[in-house]
Amino acid sequence: MNKESTGGRPISAQASAALKEAALRLVRAKGYNKVSIAVIAKEAGVARQTLYNRWNTKADLVLDALFEEAQNYAAAPSLNDTRDSRVLLEEFLTNVFHHLTDNGDMMRALIAAAQIDRAFHDTFYAKFVLPRDRMITDLLRLAQTRGEFSSDRNAELVSGFIHGAFWYRLLNRKALNADFARAIISEFFD
Amino acid sequence: MNKESTGGRPISAQASAALKEAALRLVRAKGYNKVSIAVIAKEAGVARQTLYNRWNTKADLVLDALFEEAQNYAAAPSLNDTRDSRVLLEEFLTNVFHHLTDNGDMMRALIAAAQIDRAFHDTFYAKFVLPRDRMITDLLRLAQTRGEFSSDRNAELVSGFIHGAFWYRLLNRKALNADFARAIISEFFD
DNA sequence: TTACTTATTGGACTGAAGTCTAATATTTAT
DNA sequence: ATAAATATTAGACTTCAGTCCAATAAGTAA
Numbered sequence: 001m002n003k004e005s006t007g008g009r010p011i012s013a014q015a016s017a018a019l020k021e022a023a024l025r026l027v028r029a030k031g032y033n034k035v036s037i038a039v040i041a042k043e044a045g046v047a048r049q050t051l052y053n054r055w056n057t058k059a060d061l062v063l064d065a066l067f068e069e070a071q072n073y074a075a076a077p078s079l080n081d082t083r084d085s086r087v088l089l090e091e092f093l094t095n096v097f098h099h100l101t102d103n104g105d106m107m108r109a110l111i112a113a114a115q116i117d118r119a120f121h122d123t124f125y126a127k128f129v130l131p132r133d134r135m136i137t138d139l140l141r142l143a144q145t146r147g148e149f150s151s152d153r154n155a156e157l158v159s160g161f162i163h164g165a166f167w168y169r170l171l172n173r174k175a176l177n178a179d180f181a182r183a184i185i186s187e188f189f190d
Numbered sequence: 191m192n193k194e195s196t197g198g199r200p201i202s203a204q205a206s207a208a209l210k211e212a213a214l215r216l217v218r219a220k221g222y223n224k225v226s227i228a229v230i231a232k233e234a235g236v237a238r239q240t241l242y243n244r245w246n247t248k249a250d251l252v253l254d255a256l257f258e259e260a261q262n263y264a265a266a267p268s269l270n271d272t273r274d275s276r277v278l279l280e281e282f283l284t285n286v287f288h289h290l291t292d293n294g295d296m297m298r299a300l301i302a303a304a305q306i307d308r309a310f311h312d313t314f315y316a317k318f319v320l321p322r323d324r325m326i327t328d329l330l331r332l333a334q335t336r337g338e339f340s341s342d343r344n345a346e347l348v349s350g351f352i353h354g355a356f357w358y359r360l361l362n363r364k365a366l367n368a369d370f371a372r373a374i375i376s377e378f379f380d
Numbered sequence: 381t382t383a384c385t386t387a388t389t390g391g392a393c394t395g396a397a398g399t400c401t402a403a404t405a406t407t408t409a410t
Numbered sequence: 411a412t413a414a415a416t417a418t419t420a421g422a423c424t425t426c427a428g429t430c431c432a433a434t435a436a437g438t439a440a
Contacts, residue, residue, distance in 0.1 A: 007438025008386030015388085033306055036426060047389045052428080108305040111361060115302035116223055125362060157373060161355050168354030171301065172315060183347055197408025198416030205418085226396055237419045242398080 011053075018044035019051055020065035027062060032109035059113035059120050062106060063128065070099075076135040085143035090185050092139065097166070097176040104170060111171065133159050149189065158188055201243075208234035209241055210255035217252060222299035249303035249310050252296060253318065260289075266325040275333035280375050282329065287356070287366040294360060301361065323349050339379065348378055 022043040026035045037058055041048045055061040077092045100107060110128075114121040136159040143149035165184055169176055212233040216225045227248055231238045245251040267282045290297055300318075304311040326349040333339035355374055359366055 006385060007436095008384080009388075009436040009438095011387065037428090038426075048428095049390085049430095050388060053387070057427090112302035112305035115298040115361065121363065129362060154373075157377070160358055161351065161377060164354030164356070164358030165351050166354070167358050167361070168350055171305065171357070172319060173311065183344075187347070187351060196415055197406090198414080199406040199418075201417070227398090228396070237421095238398095239400095239420085240418060243417070247397090 012046075012050075015044065015046045015050055016054060019046065019054070019061065020068055023058070023061050024065045024069060027106060032058075032062070032106055057113065057117060057120055059110055059117065060123065063110060063124060066103070066106065067127070077139055079138065079142050085139065085146060085148040086185050086189050089136070089139055089143075089189065090181050092135070093162075093166070093181040093184060094178050097178070097181060100166070100170055100176050104173075104176075108171060108173075111167070129163075133163055136162055143189075162188060202236075202240075205234065205236045205240055206244060209236065209244070209251065210258055213248070213251050214255045214259060217296060222248075222252070222296055247303065247307060247310055249300055249307065250313065253300060253314060256293070256296065257317070267329055269328065269332050275329065275336060275338040276375050276379050279326070279329055279333075279379065280371050282325070283352075283356075283371040283374060284368050287368070287371060290356070290360055290366050294363075294366075298361060298363075301357070319353075323353055326352055333379075352378060 019040065023035075023040050026040060026043060035058075037051060038048055040058070040061070041051045044051075051061065055064065077088045081088055110124060114124045133156075137155050140149055140153075140155035140158055144151045144153075144155065149155075162184055165187075166176055166180070169180065209230065213225075213230050216230060216233060225248075227241060228238055230248070230251070231241045234241075241251065245254065267278045271278055300314060304314045323346075327345045330339055330343075330345035330348055334341045334343075334345065339345075352374055355377075356366055356370070359370065
């Protein structure tokens with residue numbers, strides 16, 4: 001578990017940063033599928049093997065880069081916020097939809113990669129899908145303790161329904177906007 | 191629009207059939223991503239170019255093969271069936287889930303291909319996604335005329351929610367079973 | 381300084397998707 | 411029979427992902 005059990009040349013943080021920066025920039029400029037690993041490495045000024053030393057696939061690199069860029073990428077709604085749960089959820093969804101509108105190509109590509117590559121699926125699910133699913137589950141449970149969402153309902157299940165609703169729209173390349181956020185609220189929350 | 195405007199060697203129906211058969215068999219045996227176009231062609235006993243003359247990608251071929259295999263692949267529920275709409279929907283979903291349980295790898299791969307390849311997305315959406323979405327939309331509208339589903343609700347929107355629910359489960363490699371079908375019914379139909 | 385360890389680099393190599401072409405085969409129209 | 415049109419075949423070629431390796435660089439421990 002030590003970062004360095006013995007000596008040896010340290011991993012270049014500069015190379016890592018350059019790779020992540022180049023990956024995001026090129027993918028945004030040209031589209032995920034138009035950017036090859038070789039071009040990302042060249043643009044970052046490092047050898048291809050250096051990229052493979054850090055990430056197994058382009059998807060792993062891009063996921064990592066996205067995370068680093070946006071610590072606050074659609075942050076979880078505060079569970080201390082005293083406004084109505086419907087408002088909190090709507091605000092959260094509207095936020096997520098903005099990010100998906102900006103980064104839709106990338107997110108669709110990552111979801112696709114997770115279908116093709118089992119190892120990436122596991123990473124993506126653990127690092128991205130599940131945490132986000134839990135954000136809404138937690139919000140629904142909060143709403144239940146407040147009496148704003150029926151305690152009879154299964155929060156996990158409903159969170160899955162909500163995510164399914166916008167995944168389906170995303171994957172079929174339909175717009176994700178504030179109207180759709182409101183439609184979700186009124187479907188599941190009333 | 192003529193099948194043959196003038197003369198010329200006709201397309202070999204036998205080659206088409208052999209390619210579709212080989213594609214399904216190999217994909218089921220080895221998994222979608224482990225089967226190359228070259229191997230499918232070799233197994234079918236035709237040249238690779240003959241495959242490309244018919245389909246642009248492996249995804250197009252497999253989609254076609256799936257359609258041919260199952261004309262009755264999760265057929266639309268009969269709109270003349272007089273049983274309660276909940277029963278019709280539950281039966282339909284259970285059917286779909288059985289097929290997705292058997293062909294989940296293939297379906298996930300096709301959805302992934304639609305994310306990577308815009309042209310295939312359009313084909314897949316028009317030939318597969320939209321018709322299936324309409325089956326549930328139509329069923330919900332029938333339920334509305336029967337007074338079994340509130341006329342206030344937007345059938346198209348709810349159909350999208352239902353599809354989203356099981357797409358999300360499918361793409362995250364969770365089981366699709368009769369319990370989940372019932373959970374969907376009670377969420378959206380009551 | 382020297383030995384050891386690990387990272388980086390550049391290049392070779394394989395397998396697959398996809399494009400292209402020349403030669404050949406199979407059909408219809410004359 | 412011959413010409414015209416289209417399909418099939420085999421193979422060359424490019425690009426990319428992914429693997430592997432030997433030489434070199436950059437650290438740590440003695």
